[in-house]
Amino acid sequence: MSEQVTSQQINTILWQAADTFRGKIDSSTYKDYILTMLFIKYLSDLYKEHVEEYTKRYDGDKQRIERALARERFVLDELSTFDYLYSKRTDSEIGEIINKALERLENENTGKLRGVFRNIDFNSEATLGKAKERNAMLRALLEDFNKLTLKPSVVGSEDIIGDAYQFMIERFASDAGKKGGEFFTPSMVSELLARLVKPKENDRIYDPTCGSGSLLIKVANQVPSKKVAIYGQERNGQTHSLALMNMYLHGIDDAKIEWGDTLSNPLHLEDGKLMKFQAIVANPPFSLDKWAMGFAGEGNNDEKFKMEASLDQYRRFEWGVPPTSKGDYAFVQHMLYSLAENGRMATILPHGVLFRGSSEEKIRQQIIEMNLLDAVIGLPANLFYGTGIPACVMIFKKNRKRNEVLFIDASSEGNYEKGKNQNNLREIDIRRIVEAYEGYESIEKYSYLATLNEIKDNSYNLNIARYVDSFEEEEEIDMKMVKQNIIDIKRELSNVETELEAILNELGL
Known part of the structure; x- marks a missing residue:
């Protein structure tokens, strides 16, 4: 065995x-390009090892070897292996050769890899020069x-390969600053979101803005048997490809990740209606501008276009149409409409959603009156790539039995x-948040259990500071003590000066 x-x-x-x-x-x-090459290398090395195993097992019988290889998770032919690409590395058409190899890979594995590489062009002059x-x-x-x-x-x-992929995505995200937060x-x-939604075996898990799929994988990992159905959608083509590869590298072969604008x-x-999910998680783009452009239709002037609830065939915006420049509640309403009976949903949002007025206030009021909001958790600032703004997690539940909302200031x-x-x-921080959420009670300077009437009295404003008093009072200053300290210091200083003078006299200075 090799090292x-x-x-x-x-x-x-x-x-x-x-x-x-x-x-x-x-x-x-x-x-x-790097993550795609990692995926190809993994598939090639997997294939190479199987060829070696079967050659040994079937004593070089080509027909039996090919039959065995055809039953594998992924099928490769020589022209789509990494070794073939490496042998052509000095070819003047290497970009095109890689593209063709990716196409062959897709065609040989249509059930799994169809469309995975369509958004990645190794021969692009615009991108690669x-x-x-x-x-x-x-x-x-x-x-x-x-x-x-x-x-x-x-x-x-195999986890090592999935972890390497994850490591690279995280390094790239930190490198890419603002753009890093997009994927x-x-x-x-x-991990926090995954533990808050508590997925169970046979749940359908959904992320409507799934990026490279890492959040979905964390949620799936909460179920020891991994018997869950994973669904995601991503608007950016290249990121959609990364999400599919991410799933395969983590041994999740049946994830349904779609490419397109979720809104x-x-x-x-299902039957022409939005599919329903037991667990929904998301980190949508913060306050997305022009979120409704996809509803505008051909020939519509972008500047004059005004979104109306009637333009959405799935009727997701009947509680209110979010402002053109802030798509936060568009995603929230999409998720609430996609939530199954007894479903749980946790999403990351900017703090503005808790208190902004106009249409957002109306939507917030509807959600609270329908008793869908379960908790609001304030997170530390500067956690996300490319933005220092503090965010919060909002947890929603269908068919809630309680009439309070828990506020946590973490x-x-x-x-x-x-x-x-x-x-x-x-x-330790994650555990504290999850325990406070599960305990669902007020904890001094950390959490507060508010009744729906209290929230109503606050005009449906959910600003965490209104509910959790996390202000640490400074100890009162004892002025007598301060005065005594000053007297003591002056006395000490006077003694030191006297001693210093005596030493200088002795030295004849």
Whole structure:
């Protein structure tokens, strides 16, 4: 057996491969090429190991070997393997050769890989530059990946590959700043959401803005048997591809991840209606501007277009149409309309959703009067990539039996770890939030259980500071003590000066 390769070794080689692109193209773009190459390398090494196994087992009988390979999870032919691409690394048409190999991979695995690579072009002049520099970059990329061995016998657990993929996505997100937040939710925030929605076996789990799929994977991991059905939708084509690869690398082969705008074109439907889910999680884009553009229709002037509830065939905006420049409640209403009876939903939102007026206030009032809001949790500032604004988690439930809403303020110092560029939630912080939510009661300076009448008296304003008093009073200053301290210090100073004078006299100075 070959020597085991560690996560650390894989991650180091992957990060070196990123150096090929760094400084030439934006990391939010080159991540697509590196993560796709990681996926191809994994499939190729898996295939290579199976070929070796079957050749041994069937004593070189080609027909039996091919029959056995055809039954595998993924089918490859020689022209779509990494080794073939590596052998062509100095070819002047290498970009096109990689594209063709990806196409072959899709065609050989239509049930699983159809459309996975359609948004990733290794021969794109617009993205990768003119032929000479493009070819040099691709050659370097293939050479870097050739140093990597991802055969199952060498890697050991398949989780290591999934973790490497996850590690790279997280590194890219932190590198890409604002754009990073579009495809990745920090892993400890995902972990928090996963524990708050508590998925059960056989649940349908859904993320309407799923990015690279990491949040969905965290939720699925909460169910030990992994017997859950995963659904997601993502608007960005390249990110949609990453989400599909992410699922496969984590051993989730039956996830249904669709590509399209969830608001104007929701793609998870049943009998022409929105599909219903037991657990919904999301980190939608904060206050998305022009969120309703997809409803405008052909020939409509963007500037003059005004969204109306009647334009949505799924009738999601009958409680109110969110403002054009802030799509937060459009996503919330979409999720509430997609929630099954007794379903649970946790979503990350900017604090503005808790108190902004006009149509958002009307929507908030409807949601509270229908008793769908279960908890509001304030998170520390600076947790997310590319934005320092503090966010909150709102938890909603269908068929709630209680008539209160729990407010938790987990934003103050001591509830997170300060980082150089970004703050982090620790395991201890997550546990404290989850325990407070499960306990569902007031805890001094941390949580408050508000009745629906209290919220109504506050004009449906959900600003956490109105409910949780986390203000730490400073100790009263004892002026007598301060005065005595000053007298003592003066006396001490006078003694020191006297001693100093005596020493200087002795020295004749």
